[in-house]
Amino acid sequence: MGKLTIKDIAKEFNVSISTVSKALNDSYEISEATKSKIQKYAKEHNYKPNFNALSLKNRSTKTIGIIIPTMLKYFFAQVFKGIEKTALERGYKVIACISNESYTKEVEIIEMLSNGSIDGFILSMSKETELKKEFNHFKETIENGTPIVMFDRVAAPIDCDKIITDDFNGALNTVEHLYKTGHKNIAFVSTLSNLHIGEQRLLGYKKGLENVGLPFNEKLVVNILDKDYKEYEAILIPFYKENKIDGVITTGESAAVAAMKAGLKSGLEIPKDLSVIAFSNGILARHSSPKMTTISQHGEQMGETAAKILIDKLEKKHTEIVTKVIKTDLVIRDSSR
Amino acid sequence: MGKLTIKDIAKEFNVSISTVSKALNDSYEISEATKSKIQKYAKEHNYKPNFNALSLKNRSTKTIGIIIPTMLKYFFAQVFKGIEKTALERGYKVIACISNESYTKEVEIIEMLSNGSIDGFILSMSKETELKKEFNHFKETIENGTPIVMFDRVAAPIDCDKIITDDFNGALNTVEHLYKTGHKNIAFVSTLSNLHIGEQRLLGYKKGLENVGLPFNEKLVVNILDKDYKEYEAILIPFYKENKIDGVITTGESAAVAAMKAGLKSGLEIPKDLSVIAFSNGILARHSSPKMTTISQHGEQMGETAAKILIDKLEKKHTEIVTKVIKTDLVIRDSSR
């Protein structure tokens, strides 16, 4: 069954391979008669032009490499979905690789794919890469002519297309919303204080407080780093004891779940005494009790946008470098009043 | 920057391309002197053999195609992780595609990749495919010499390697466990009654009842099909009213969350009055309140096994067709006594 080739078809009809090639590509040079018989035969025998031969000839693989820190976080799975969908619609395949938050793995993946396997990258940095601030692997691949589109966790110094969440305004708007709905003591619980997106959310929180005229109180910022989600609750219970809190913004779902549980254990009713709102997009939020009010991140849209921008660039539909900001939405559920 | 080729290196040293090729492959035919200078140069200039040229020559791409119904379910994301990890370790890339539970999409993906893009497939059928029982696309690709490994949702009539969860014993053991811990009225809530894995779980449930000497009562089986998870609760509340239930086994997390909420609303304490145990593996289970006892499915291990089997087959390390059964584990948390 070793795949039908153009050569086989040529032999079948006693014509040259170039006649077959042209016939299959519907060239005006070939007579209708030969074209139709060759095309018919090809269809019947399920002929498919060999991918590697084409890629070799065209110097283009119609495939994009995706590097993401994990597929187990709903957000990244959503982005992946958006990329895959858009890519397929435009005739591209995706090679998906997981960096597992490791710098080394990220480098290895880029090495592995930088041999003509892919036409361009869509990626979100590993935590380790962001902490090390070691971006040479990105710089080099761009210099070597392979475009990169970064999303969510992007490297500021690298000159490439970027898709980011509007973290700053997401947090800011949430503070304003909480203020309008009668909250005065709003805490900020972050598990991402070492990442740029964590900083942006904190800045938005501060600016939000300023906008509504609430004082910023350092004590109401809780940074939880390198802890398992199981420990979150134990950290927050004393926090509630020491501070009179009526609103909490968290940078993620797990922290929000913990914030709610700790609140309940501290005798706070949700949302009567305490509102909890999380940066999040999905699964846990909708199933927690009470259901969580979220600053929703539109992962799928992010993926679609990233794919569109990369493919447009590959197909020379644009050349300038852009940064797209994806707005967040506040989705009110039951954990806030 | 257009990628360094063997030809460029040949020119650099005024030797032929075949000398370079041999030198890079450390052939005994080439003198140490030339070898080392060529290898040095190649390394310094970051030479990488062109992927498509190699694939064309070797008739092997070292990449595997993955087709899964969705990436948004934790189980599938876990399997993907296992596949990707194992593949990478063994020098393979993965092209990941989402069928979105659609038969047509599945066929299109297979078509698209059956042109020498991949050496083999790892897949889990779409629901639509399973319902239609339309497996010709699988049959044909196997006949065309492209091996397939199926996992979780497998097509019985198709003769290929398979990795399945031990759904039957998972359910059976759970019933026995519930019985031993004092439960007498055990319900089975399924959202998968139209799928083979749903049947297996039901059969295991029945056999479990038989083993411990409890009667099977049709009324205690609740089939929920084509409903949004938001409706589950409303279905279960009357069910609890009409039937005296002290244990529930569900086929998934969402149903378990609903079963717990409905229980609480019906005045049942968990786990004192009601135990809820779900087929599941992760995220929701650990964050629900109370935390969910689960029949855990080991998605990652499933992925690793699938990748190993496919790659072994591709590399002719085995030829026979196997079916691997992955055991489940009962992970006791707070929703059962």
Add this chain to the structure above:
DNA sequence: CTGAAAGCGCTAACAT
């Protein structure tokens, strides 16, 4: 020890 040449499957410029 090194090189020439064929071939993997395909396209396209250039004959005929």
Add this chain to the structure above:
DNA sequence: ATGTTAGCGCTTTCAG
């Protein structure tokens, strides 16, 4: 309207 040829980047006989 059809065929010949070169070439994409690489490996591998076969010759020297």
